[in-house]
Amino acid sequence: MTNKIISINNLKKKYGKQVVLNDVSFEVNTGQIVGLIGPSGAGKSTIIKLTLGMEKADSGNSEVFNTHMPNRKVLNKMGYMAQSDALYSSLTARENLTFFAKMREINKDSIASEIERVSEIVDLTQHLDKKIENFSGGMKRRLSLAIAFLGSPQLLILDEPTVGIDPALRKQIGVELGKLRDNGCSILVTTHVMDEAELTDRVVLLIDGNIIADDTPANLKTQYQVDSIENVFMKAEGDM
Numbered sequence: 001m002t003n004k005i006i007s008i009n010n011l012k013k014k015y016g017k018q019v020v021l022n023d024v025s026f027e028v029n030t031g032q033i034v035g036l037i038g039p040s041g042a043g044k045s046t047i048i049k050l051t052l053g054m055e056k057a058d059s060g061n062s063e064v065f066n067t068h069m070p071n072r073k074v075l076n077k078m079g080y081m082a083q084s085d086a087l088y089s090s091l092t093a094r095e096n097l098t099f100f101a102k103m104r105e106i107n108k109d110s111i112a113s114e115i116e117r118v119s120e121i122v123d124l125t126q127h128l129d130k131k132i133e134n135f136s137g138g139m140k141r142r143l144s145l146a147i148a149f150l151g152s153p154q155l156l157i158l159d160e161p162t163v164g165i166d167p168a169l170r171k172q173i174g175v176e177l178g179k180l181r182d183n184g185c186s187i188l189v190t191t192h193v194m195d196e197a198e199l200t201d202r203v204v205l206l207i208d209g210n211i212i213a214d215d216t217p218a219n220l221k222t223q224y225q226v227d228s229i230e231n232v233f234m235k236a237e238g239d240m
Protein backbone atom coordinates (compact mmCIF):
# COMPACT_ATOMS: atom_id res chain seq x y z
CA MET A 1 0.00 0.00 0.00
CA THR A 2 1.25 3.48 -0.81
CA ASN A 3 0.82 6.20 1.74
CA LYS A 4 0.33 9.79 0.75
CA ILE A 5 2.85 11.90 2.62
CA ILE A 6 2.10 15.08 0.70
CA SER A 7 -1.16 15.63 -1.08
CA ILE A 8 -1.53 18.73 -3.26
CA ASN A 9 -5.04 19.30 -4.55
CA ASN A 10 -6.07 21.80 -7.24
CA LEU A 11 -3.86 24.64 -6.06
CA LYS A 12 -4.43 27.97 -7.77
CA LYS A 13 -2.45 31.10 -7.02
CA LYS A 14 -2.25 34.56 -8.55
CA TYR A 15 0.05 37.39 -7.64
CA GLY A 16 -1.80 40.49 -8.81
CA LYS A 17 -2.96 39.62 -12.32
CA GLN A 18 -0.24 37.02 -12.89
CA VAL A 19 -1.47 33.44 -12.69
CA VAL A 20 1.42 31.59 -11.04
CA LEU A 21 -0.28 28.22 -10.39
CA ASN A 22 -3.11 26.98 -12.53
CA ASP A 23 -4.86 24.02 -10.87
CA VAL A 24 -1.84 22.05 -9.66
CA SER A 25 -2.32 18.57 -8.16
CA PHE A 26 0.16 15.83 -7.35
CA GLU A 27 1.23 13.55 -4.52
CA VAL A 28 4.38 12.42 -2.78
CA ASN A 29 4.16 8.88 -1.43
CA THR A 30 6.16 7.07 1.23
CA GLY A 31 9.73 6.29 0.24
CA GLN A 32 9.68 8.24 -3.02
CA ILE A 33 11.96 10.93 -4.37
CA VAL A 34 9.77 13.29 -6.38
CA GLY A 35 11.55 15.88 -8.49
CA LEU A 36 9.58 19.05 -9.13
CA ILE A 37 11.27 20.28 -12.26
CA GLY A 38 10.73 23.44 -14.24
CA PRO A 39 12.37 26.59 -15.52
CA SER A 40 12.97 29.65 -13.39
CA GLY A 41 9.66 31.32 -12.57
CA ALA A 42 7.56 28.20 -13.29
CA GLY A 43 6.10 28.28 -9.76
CA LYS A 44 8.14 25.60 -7.95
CA SER A 45 8.89 27.62 -4.82
CA THR A 46 5.30 28.87 -4.73
CA ILE A 47 4.06 25.26 -4.60
CA ILE A 48 6.37 24.55 -1.68
CA LYS A 49 5.37 27.69 0.20
CA LEU A 50 1.67 26.90 -0.23
CA THR A 51 2.24 23.27 0.75
CA LEU A 52 3.92 24.31 3.99
CA GLY A 53 1.26 26.93 4.71
CA MET A 54 3.75 29.79 4.45
CA GLU A 55 1.45 31.46 1.92
CA LYS A 56 -2.25 31.06 1.21
CA ALA A 57 -3.64 29.55 -1.99
CA ASP A 58 -6.49 31.31 -3.81
CA SER A 59 -8.18 27.92 -3.98
CA GLY A 60 -7.33 24.26 -3.52
CA ASN A 61 -5.50 22.82 -0.55
CA SER A 62 -2.57 20.70 0.49
CA GLU A 63 -1.89 18.28 3.32
CA VAL A 64 1.32 16.99 4.80
CA PHE A 65 1.05 13.79 6.86
CA ASN A 66 -2.75 14.15 6.42
CA THR A 67 -2.63 17.50 8.21
CA HIS A 68 -3.49 20.97 6.95
CA MET A 69 -0.52 23.26 7.13
CA PRO A 70 0.90 25.30 8.78
CA ASN A 71 1.25 22.95 11.71
CA ARG A 72 4.12 23.23 14.17
CA LYS A 73 4.22 19.51 15.04
CA VAL A 74 4.44 18.48 11.39
CA LEU A 75 7.14 21.09 10.71
CA ASN A 76 9.16 19.64 13.59
CA LYS A 77 9.16 16.17 12.10
CA MET A 78 10.29 17.19 8.62
CA GLY A 79 13.42 18.69 7.12
CA TYR A 80 12.89 21.80 5.01
CA MET A 81 15.54 23.62 3.02
CA ALA A 82 14.34 26.94 1.62
CA GLN A 83 15.72 28.56 -1.50
CA SER A 84 17.39 31.30 0.49
CA ASP A 85 19.50 30.26 3.45
CA ALA A 86 18.00 31.09 6.84
CA LEU A 87 21.15 30.98 8.97
CA TYR A 88 22.48 33.04 11.86
CA SER A 89 25.51 34.73 10.33
CA SER A 90 27.19 35.80 13.56
CA LEU A 91 27.12 32.21 14.85
CA THR A 92 29.35 29.30 13.83
CA ALA A 93 28.09 26.37 11.77
CA ARG A 94 28.10 24.18 14.89
CA GLU A 95 26.07 26.77 16.82
CA ASN A 96 23.56 26.99 13.98
CA LEU A 97 23.23 23.21 13.84
CA THR A 98 22.82 23.04 17.62
CA PHE A 99 20.09 25.69 17.53
CA PHE A 100 18.11 23.86 14.83
CA ALA A 101 18.66 20.46 16.49
CA LYS A 102 17.05 21.84 19.67
CA MET A 103 14.15 23.32 17.65
CA ARG A 104 13.62 19.88 16.14
CA GLU A 105 13.56 18.43 19.65
CA ILE A 106 16.48 16.09 19.05
CA ASN A 107 17.54 14.30 22.21
CA LYS A 108 20.20 16.41 24.02
CA ASP A 109 22.59 13.46 24.34
CA SER A 110 22.59 12.77 20.59
CA ILE A 111 22.99 16.36 19.31
CA ALA A 112 26.81 16.27 19.11
CA SER A 113 26.94 12.98 17.20
CA GLU A 114 24.07 14.06 14.95
CA ILE A 115 25.98 17.25 14.06
CA GLU A 116 29.05 15.18 13.15
CA ARG A 117 26.94 12.84 11.01
CA VAL A 118 25.14 15.49 8.96
CA SER A 119 28.29 17.63 8.56
CA GLU A 120 30.12 14.68 7.09
CA ILE A 121 27.40 14.15 4.45
CA VAL A 122 27.85 17.70 3.15
CA ASP A 123 31.62 17.78 3.72
CA LEU A 124 31.62 20.57 6.29
CA THR A 125 33.32 18.80 9.20
CA GLN A 126 36.44 20.95 8.85
CA HIS A 127 34.46 24.19 8.99
CA LEU A 128 32.10 23.62 11.90
CA ASP A 129 33.69 26.27 14.08
CA LYS A 130 33.77 29.02 11.45
CA LYS A 131 31.25 31.83 11.58
CA ILE A 132 28.67 31.82 8.79
CA GLU A 133 29.62 35.38 7.80
CA ASN A 134 32.90 33.84 6.56
CA PHE A 135 31.18 31.06 4.57
CA SER A 136 30.92 31.04 0.78
CA GLY A 137 27.49 30.75 -0.88
CA GLY A 138 28.02 27.04 -1.56
CA MET A 139 29.06 26.40 2.06
CA LYS A 140 25.87 28.07 3.25
CA ARG A 141 23.79 25.84 0.93
CA ARG A 142 25.61 22.80 2.32
CA LEU A 143 24.95 23.88 5.90
CA SER A 144 21.25 24.46 5.13
CA LEU A 145 21.12 20.94 3.70
CA ALA A 146 22.84 19.52 6.79
CA ILE A 147 20.20 21.25 8.94
CA ALA A 148 17.44 19.62 6.86
CA PHE A 149 19.07 16.18 7.46
CA LEU A 150 19.12 16.60 11.27
CA GLY A 151 17.29 13.82 13.06
CA SER A 152 16.75 11.72 9.89
CA PRO A 153 13.26 13.10 9.24
CA GLN A 154 10.57 11.05 7.48
CA LEU A 155 10.03 13.88 4.99
CA LEU A 156 12.45 16.23 3.28
CA ILE A 157 11.40 19.23 1.21
CA LEU A 158 14.40 20.69 -0.57
CA ASP A 159 14.14 23.81 -2.72
CA GLU A 160 17.06 23.89 -5.16
CA PRO A 161 19.46 22.15 -2.75
CA THR A 162 22.39 21.83 -5.11
CA VAL A 163 22.77 25.41 -6.37
CA GLY A 164 26.40 26.45 -5.93
CA ILE A 165 27.55 22.96 -4.96
CA ASP A 166 30.30 21.37 -7.03
CA PRO A 167 29.65 18.22 -9.12
CA ALA A 168 31.46 15.70 -6.89
CA LEU A 169 29.53 16.76 -3.82
CA ARG A 170 26.28 16.94 -5.82
CA LYS A 171 26.81 13.29 -6.66
CA GLN A 172 27.47 12.47 -2.99
CA ILE A 173 24.29 14.27 -1.98
CA GLY A 174 22.36 12.33 -4.64
CA VAL A 175 23.66 9.06 -3.13
CA GLU A 176 22.64 10.23 0.35
CA LEU A 177 19.11 11.10 -0.81
CA GLY A 178 18.87 7.62 -2.35
CA LYS A 179 19.89 6.03 0.98
CA LEU A 180 17.33 8.10 2.89
CA ARG A 181 14.63 7.09 0.41
CA ASP A 182 15.60 3.42 0.77
CA ASN A 183 15.07 3.84 4.52
CA GLY A 184 11.51 5.07 3.92
CA CYS A 185 12.07 8.84 3.80
CA SER A 186 9.92 10.75 1.29
CA ILE A 187 11.62 13.57 -0.56
CA LEU A 188 10.26 16.45 -2.62
CA VAL A 189 13.09 18.26 -4.36
CA THR A 190 12.96 21.15 -6.79
CA THR A 191 15.62 21.72 -9.38
CA HIS A 192 16.19 23.14 -12.80
CA VAL A 193 19.24 20.91 -13.26
CA MET A 194 17.81 18.30 -15.61
CA ASP A 195 20.39 15.57 -14.99
CA GLU A 196 19.38 15.55 -11.30
CA ALA A 197 15.88 14.62 -12.44
CA GLU A 198 17.29 11.30 -13.68
CA LEU A 199 17.94 10.32 -10.04
CA THR A 200 14.33 10.71 -8.92
CA ASP A 201 11.55 8.12 -8.75
CA ARG A 202 9.03 10.49 -10.28
CA VAL A 203 9.34 13.70 -12.21
CA VAL A 204 6.66 16.36 -11.98
CA LEU A 205 7.26 18.74 -14.85
CA LEU A 206 5.98 22.27 -14.25
CA ILE A 207 5.84 24.91 -16.95
CA ASP A 208 4.12 28.28 -16.44
CA GLY A 209 2.18 27.04 -13.44
CA ASN A 210 0.83 23.93 -15.22
CA ILE A 211 1.88 20.36 -14.58
CA ILE A 212 2.51 18.93 -17.99
CA ALA A 213 3.89 15.53 -16.98
CA ASP A 214 4.04 13.36 -13.85
CA ASP A 215 5.71 9.98 -14.29
CA THR A 216 8.91 8.00 -13.78
CA PRO A 217 11.96 9.27 -15.70
CA ALA A 218 11.98 6.04 -17.75
CA ASN A 219 8.28 6.33 -18.73
CA LEU A 220 8.68 9.98 -19.66
CA LYS A 221 11.63 9.21 -21.92
CA THR A 222 9.64 6.44 -23.61
CA GLN A 223 6.54 8.60 -23.97
CA TYR A 224 8.46 11.49 -25.53
CA GLN A 225 10.80 9.15 -27.44
CA VAL A 226 13.96 10.84 -26.21
CA ASP A 227 17.00 9.71 -24.21
CA SER A 228 17.14 12.27 -21.41
CA ILE A 229 14.86 14.28 -19.13
CA GLU A 230 16.42 17.41 -20.58
CA ASN A 231 15.05 16.38 -23.99
CA VAL A 232 11.65 15.47 -22.47
CA PHE A 233 11.57 18.98 -21.15
CA MET A 234 12.56 20.55 -24.47
CA LYS A 235 9.91 18.56 -26.33
CA ALA A 236 7.20 19.24 -23.74
CA GLU A 237 7.96 22.95 -23.79
CA GLY A 238 7.89 22.94 -27.58
CA ASP A 239 4.44 21.27 -27.52
CA MET A 240 2.93 24.06 -25.41
Ligand SMILES: Nc1ncnc2c1ncn2[C@@H]1O[C@H](COP(=O)(O)OP(=O)(O)OP(=O)(O)O)[C@@H](O)[C@H]1O
Nearest residue numbers: 015020038039040041042043044045046047083192
Ligand atom coordinates in the same frame (compact mmCIF):
# COMPACT_ATOMS: atom_id res chain seq x y z
N1 LIG B 1 5.48 37.25 -3.28
C1 LIG B 1 5.38 37.39 -4.60
N2 LIG B 1 4.82 38.49 -5.14
C2 LIG B 1 4.69 38.63 -6.49
N3 LIG B 1 5.10 37.72 -7.39
C3 LIG B 1 5.67 36.60 -6.91
C4 LIG B 1 5.86 36.38 -5.49
N4 LIG B 1 6.45 35.17 -5.32
C5 LIG B 1 6.64 34.67 -6.56
N5 LIG B 1 6.19 35.52 -7.50
C6 LIG B 1 6.21 35.29 -8.96
O1 LIG B 1 5.65 34.02 -9.20
C7 LIG B 1 6.34 33.36 -10.26
C8 LIG B 1 6.81 32.00 -9.77
O2 LIG B 1 7.82 32.17 -8.78
P1 LIG B 1 8.51 30.93 -8.06
O3 LIG B 1 9.53 31.49 -7.11
O4 LIG B 1 7.48 30.03 -7.51
O5 LIG B 1 9.23 30.23 -9.30
P2 LIG B 1 10.30 29.04 -9.30
O6 LIG B 1 9.82 28.03 -10.28
O7 LIG B 1 10.58 28.59 -7.92
O8 LIG B 1 11.58 29.79 -9.92
P3 LIG B 1 13.15 29.64 -9.55
O9 LIG B 1 13.60 28.33 -10.13
O10 LIG B 1 13.77 30.83 -10.24
O11 LIG B 1 13.24 29.71 -8.08
C9 LIG B 1 7.46 34.29 -10.69
O12 LIG B 1 7.04 35.00 -11.83
C10 LIG B 1 7.61 35.22 -9.51
O13 LIG B 1 8.07 36.49 -9.92
